[in-house]
Amino acid sequence: MLTLLGVLVVVVGFALRLNPLLVVLTAGLVTGIASGMDVVGVVAAIGKAFTSNRYMAVGWLVAAALGMTSLGGHPQMVRPLVAPMAEAAAERQLDQPLPPSLRFWLRAHAAAADNIGLFFGEDIFIAIGSILLMKGFLAQNGFDIEPLAFAVWAIPTAVLALLVHGARLFRLDQKLATLSSEEGRR
Amino acid sequence: MIGLEVVYRLAGVVVAIVALLNLRDPTNPKRWRNAIFWGAYALSLLFGSYLPDFVNGCLVIVIVLVAGIGGLGRGEPKTTTHEERAESALRWGNRLFVPALLVPSCTLAATLILKHVHVGEAPLVDPKNVSLVALAFSAMLALAVAMVMLRQPLGAPPRECRRLMDLVGWAAVLPQMLAALGALFAAAGVGDRIAELLGHVVPWDNRLAVVAAYTIGMALFTIVMGNAFAAFPVMTAAVGLPIIVHRLGGDPAVMAAIGMLSGFCGTLLTPMAANFNIVPAALLELPDKNGVIRAQAPTALLLLLGNTVLMYLLVFRR
Numbered sequence: 001m002l003t004l005l006g007v008l009v010v011v012v013g014f015a016l017r018l019n020p021l022l023v024v025l026t027a028g029l030v031t032g033i034a035s036g037m038d039v040v041g042v043v044a045a046i047g048k049a050f051t052s053n054r055y056m057a058v059g060w061l062v063a064a065a066l067g068m069t070s071l072g073g074h075p076q077m078v079r080p081l082v083a084p085m086a087e088a089a090a091e092r093q094l095d096q097p098l099p100p101s102l103r104f105w106l107r108a109h110a111a112a113a114d115n116i117g118l119f120f121g122e123d124i125f126i127a128i129g130s131i132l133l134m135k136g137f138l139a140q141n142g143f144d145i146e147p148l149a150f151a152v153w154a155i156p157t158a159v160l161a162l163l164v165h166g167a168r169l170f171r172l173d174q175k176l177a178t179l180s181s182e183e184g185r186r
Numbered sequence: 187m188i189g190l191e192v193v194y195r196l197a198g199v200v201v202a203i204v205a206l207l208n209l210r211d212p213t214n215p216k217r218w219r220n221a222i223f224w225g226a227y228a229l230s231l232l233f234g235s236y237l238p239d240f241v242n243g244c245l246v247i248v249i250v251l252v253a254g255i256g257g258l259g260r261g262e263p264k265t266t267t268h269e270e271r272a273e274s275a276l277r278w279g280n281r282l283f284v285p286a287l288l289v290p291s292c293t294l295a296a297t298l299i300l301k302h303v304h305v306g307e308a309p310l311v312d313p314k315n316v317s318l319v320a321l322a323f324s325a326m327l328a329l330a331v332a333m334v335m336l337r338q339p340l341g342a343p344p345r346e347c348r349r350l351m352d353l354v355g356w357a358a359v360l361p362q363m364l365a366a367l368g369a370l371f372a373a374a375g376v377g378d379r380i381a382e383l384l385g386h387v388v389p390w391d392n393r394l395a396v397v398a399a400y401t402i403g404m405a406l407f408t409i410v411m412g413n414a415f416a417a418f419p420v421m422t423a424a425v426g427l428p429i430i431v432h433r434l435g436g437d438p439a440v441m442a443a444i445g446m447l448s449g450f451c452g453t454l455l456t457p458m459a460a461n462f463n464i465v466p467a468a469l470l471e472l473p474d475k476n477g478v479i480r481a482q483a484p485t486a487l488l489l490l491l492g493n494t495v496l497m498y499l500l501v502f503r504r
Contacts, residue, residue, distance in 0.1 A: 004376060014416055020363075024416075047241065050243070050245075051239075053362045055315070060358060062289055062325045062328075074465060079470060104474070104477060108470070115482060116454065120450065123447060134418070146317055153444060160489060160492045160496070
């Protein structure tokens, strides 16, 4: 059961919001020592595992190359662009200032759309940290899989996310349309 | 044969430049820390293949301690102003997307083509790592195109790269650390122990029950820890690999891909993922700090259900 101490360290460390790097290193040291390695052996094992996962740095090459055209993110896109555009469009549709609750609900949806698009869209591209983590983890366990394979199997969920969230946003739109026609009749 | 070693060198040079630029930046009060952090990472990238495991391990400890205790700082490197960016966006319009779109399209094309290119008898690129090599070269190509197209000064890419890397900070090495932890977990037999424990609750030969245990477990672990990357090594070592793949003969690529996406459903539901859920609520001045989570919850739950069904249908298809 001692081997599970490392998992406990991860769960508690992340839950306490300690620095994740420290948490992960501690979990590694604890796991190694609990399974009977000496300190030098554990440090070497960590070094070996870290070094054999270096291809994860390839993502930073892409970031370095595209630094000049950086797009996306909440502070850069949602706050200054997406949210105001959504509010303005709804205001035009209703032809009057939005009630605060609706305004905040639209803003929340602007942020939500950004997150959902990012989470379920990004895995289709192979330079993303999560794909490289999957490749690295499975390679350590004896499965050599091309990053492209993970990207391909992320497509069904991406399509589903587009349909599900698209349908929800469509309904939101219809709700706005109903509101505006009710206003018109009054 | 071109293999991963070339990718490590390229990345190592980039990170070394980030370290040097940090060292020479008087506007960053913690510039020494930043320089040591990026410098140690650069050493690991450039020379990791030749250093003894123990020395590599010490580099990891340096990286973690510098970032984890006391933290990294951030300089105020000069960058383009908001006005300059708006002007440039107006002038270039959608053409600004060309370099960004070059990366995925070239990577895909090169991956498909390079597999078949041979020099004499030997393949030009290591067949096991074609897509990563293709990605590295596509990134460099996109950089060259952006340089020529936007006519930025030669110093702009390293400067912007450094600015971005410092924004990301220690999070840049987190996925790699987690993968390393996954390897240690595997070596120590952590997965076997968890599987043993879960075995009392989950009927291991019922495919649907096992898949649901994995996808819902990924989401729950992510909700607790706020990070799917941390949940992945644990749940995959416990359920994904030993049960879905080894015992029931599932496809590891499908298991991992949809498992990670199930974790992302958890990310959408947790205030622990502050960057995605709480920070935007503050930026948008929402009175309810869980407002973004509320907007996301129905989608997240439906997609978790969808992921479970998709994995059940796809992972055992052979």
